Amino acid sequence: MSIEVRGVTKKYGDFVALDDVSVSIPTGQLTALLGPSGGGKSTLLRIIAGLEVADGGTVEIEGTDATALPPQRRNVGFVFQHYAAFKHMTVAKNVAFGLEIRKRPKAEVKAKVHELLELVHLEQFADRLPSQLSGGQRQRMALARALAVEPSVLLLDEPFGALDAKVRKELRDWLRRLHDEVHVTTVFVTHDQEEALEVADEIVVINGGRIEQVGSPDDLYDAPANDFVMGFLGEVTVLDGHLIRPHDVVVHTLPAAAGAGAVRGEVVRITRVGFEVRVAVRPEAAPEADEVVVTLTRTFARSLGLEVGSTVWLEPEDGARVVPVPRAVPVGTLGAADPTEPSEVPVA
Numbered sequence: 001m002s003i004e005v006r007g008v009t010k011k012y013g014d015f016v017a018l019d020d021v022s023v024s025i026p027t028g029q030l031t032a033l034l035g036p037s038g039g040g041k042s043t044l045l046r047i048i049a050g051l052e053v054a055d056g057g058t059v060e061i062e063g064t065d066a067t068a069l070p071p072q073r074r075n076v077g078f079v080f081q082h083y084a085a086f087k088h089m090t091v092a093k094n095v096a097f098g099l100e101i102r103k104r105p106k107a108e109v110k111a112k113v114h115e116l117l118e119l120v121h122l123e124q125f126a127d128r129l130p131s132q133l134s135g136g137q138r139q140r141m142a143l144a145r146a147l148a149v150e151p152s153v154l155l156l157d158e159p160f161g162a163l164d165a166k167v168r169k170e171l172r173d174w175l176r177r178l179h180d181e182v183h184v185t186t187v188f189v190t191h192d193q194e195e196a197l198e199v200a201d202e203i204v205v206i207n208g209g210r211i212e213q214v215g216s217p218d219d220l221y222d223a224p225a226n227d228f229v230m231g232f233l234g235e236v237t238v239l240d241g242h243l244i245r246p247h248d249v250v251v252h253t254l255p256a257a258a259g260a261g262a263v264r265g266e267v268v269r270i271t272r273v274g275f276e277v278r279v280a281v282r283p284e285a286a287p288e289a290d291e292v293v294v295t296l297t298r299t300f301a302r303s304l305g306l307e308v309g310s311t312v313w314l315e316p317e318d319g320a321r322v323v324p325v326p327r328a329v330p331v332g333t334l335g336a337a338d339p340t341e342p343s344e345v346p347v348a
């Protein structure tokens with residue numbers, strides 16, 4: 001393991017930002033620290049970097065106890081959301097900076113800067129000033145600069161957070177490809193589930209100063225450890241007191257086809273979302289409860305002949321992951337009516 005965090009606690013006054021956190025971050029992988037705002041992601045990253053001192057616990061980087069080491073002796077590269085470049089220096093000079101202060105030979109610095117600018121696709125911008133770059137280009141320059149000193153670990157705190165959605169998506173794909181080329185152990189903070197699921201090899205879910213689960217994107221999505229992880233990573237709905245993914249609910253239009261425990265309800269809304277259809281069902285036994293939301297392919301929905309007012313029977317798909325609902329699920333992840341979704345369209 002490349003980074004071993006053991007029993008780390010951090011308090012700000014009485015507030016516990018990290019509560020006895022232990023996690024192993026594997027060598028050579030791209031790991032996301034994912035969680036809601038205020039959960040402690042940045043605090044953990046900053047403690048790994050040495051920019052913040054923990055109140056208790058240890059941090060080991062590549063087999064060395066780094067707990068008491070200053071940031072510059074940890075061999076980590078760091079990139080923040082708002083990257084502060086030297087404004088009066090060219091892109092090439094900014095990238096060269098870390099090598100020059102380490103007094104590396106001129107020819108070596110030149111070759112390395114060239115190689116790095118190629119890697120981040122900025123070779124044609126070497127002589128520009130940072131102010132002459134777009135936001136996405138500036139973040140790529142920041143990454144080149146962090147990589148210049150060959151860190152054993154690269155730490156990125158919402159590196160693309162300040163950019164618009166399209167550039168963010170491009171950079172995220174680019175980071176994945178860069179990582180496949182360079183393989184430096186990389187830890188990045190994000191509160192964006194999709195970003196973590198798409199880019200990371202491994203995801204550490206942090207909430208309320210504690211680690212909820214560590215696993216691959218598939219592990220977390222298919223086998224969430226608890227209701228928090230299930231609700232945070234992917235859409236959920238409530239069926240008979242259990243959280244379930246909306247695509248894991250089977251819809252029957254005849255009671256004979258359904259199992260004894262199926263929930264009988266009335267279709268109250270049908271919404272088309274791209275190639276899927278979202279069907280909201282009010283359970284008959286508990287009309288005041290949340291609507292159950294089911295997603296179906298359009299073809300299947302059509303074959304069932306569903307309409308608003310239809311009576312249906314719902315049950316979990318064989319092998320579906322269901323988790324009892326013991327506590328609040330993050331706002332906005334329950335599958336019921338989402339005002340940002342496209343308006344209702346009949347299934348034609």
Ligand SMILES: Nc1ncnc2c1ncn2[C@@H]1O[C@H](COP(=O)(O)OP(=O)(O)OP(=O)(O)O)[C@@H](O)[C@H]1O
Pocket residue numbers: 012015017035036037038039040041042043044189191
């Ligand atoms: N210097 C500080 N002084 C007091 N409280 C702090 C300080 N830094 C962080 N906190 C608090 O610690 C908690 C964790 O903060 P942290 O920045 O680690 O969260 P985060 O998960 O990275 O959130 P975000 O996604 O919003 O950046 C927050 O409630 C925050 O207000």
